[in-house]
Amino acid sequence: MKVVQIAGFLGSGKTTTLIALSRQLSNEYKKRVAIIVNEIGDVPVDAKVVNEFGLKVRDIGGGCICCELLINLAITLEELSKGFNPDIVLIEPSGVSIPSSVKDGITTAKGTEIKAGPVVVIFDAERAEEQLSDEGIGTFVMRQLSGADIVAINKVDAVDEAHIKVYEERLKAVNPGAKMIRISALKGDGLSDLIKMIVELLVAQ
Numbered sequence: 001m002k003v004v005q006i007a008g009f010l011g012s013g014k015t016t017t018l019i020a021l022s023r024q025l026s027n028e029y030k031k032r033v034a035i036i037v038n039e040i041g042d043v044p045v046d047a048k049v050v051n052e053f054g055l056k057v058r059d060i061g062g063g064c065i066c067c068e069l070l071i072n073l074a075i076t077l078e079e080l081s082k083g084f085n086p087d088i089v090l091i092e093p094s095g096v097s098i099p100s101s102v103k104d105g106i107t108t109a110k111g112t113e114i115k116a117g118p119v120v121v122i123f124d125a126e127r128a129e130e131q132l133s134d135e136g137i138g139t140f141v142m143r144q145l146s147g148a149d150i151v152a153i154n155k156v157d158a159v160d161e162a163h164i165k166v167y168e169e170r171l172k173a174v175n176p177g178a179k180m181i182r183i184s185a186l187k188g189d190g191l192s193d194l195i196k197m198i199v200e201l202l203v204a205q
Contacts, residue, residue: 001081001114002202003089003106008122009131009141010095013154015046016185017122017194018092022055024195025088034086036060036076038093046092056084073102077109088117088202096140099147118201120194121148121178122185125155128167145171148178150197157184 034056047059106116183190
């Protein structure tokens with residue numbers, strides 16, 4: 001059971017990407033997919049959205065998945081492994097989660113069949129400057145990007161080519177080792193290639 005993080009700052013398009021990836025992995029790759037949605041608010045809106053698509057969802061509410069809920073994450077993974085036995089678990093952490101901390105939570109799950117897979121960080125092309133330069137937001141985003149195996153630049157349909165190229169270079173400077181891809185989760189552009197990247201990394205691990 002491989003656990004893949006779909007991380008990214010608030011509003012970057014994680015849920016839209018998550019749903020699209022889950023459907024393709026299930027329908028085209030014939031994988032059993034489970035989803036863990038983590039939110040800070042009292043009402044798990046994202047979980048409700050995902051449930052509409054008939055996907056297996058386990059919501060961990062009440063806090064950030066990368067800090068006080070690490071034990072809950074491990075328990076949830078163990079329960080999913082026993083009760084549903086998915087091939088892939090997609091985790092959508094909160095927008096202020098740090099991938100390395102979430103990965104620590106994954107590795108505490110008991111069972112040799114539970115493995116931490118690649119980390120995908122969704123980067124919002126429309127809010128690129130704010131995410132990289134804002135004193136507060138930038139700290140979170142930089143740490144998220146540093147922990148990424150794949151950086152997916154989302155909402156590329158909403159900005160021009162020159163804009164994308166500028167920020168691609170800046171993102172490469174933050175994490176030279178990460179794979180880079182352009183996507184539009186809303187329109188579906190680039191998602192098939194993103195899944196191929198994820199599957200290749202899962203096979204290589």
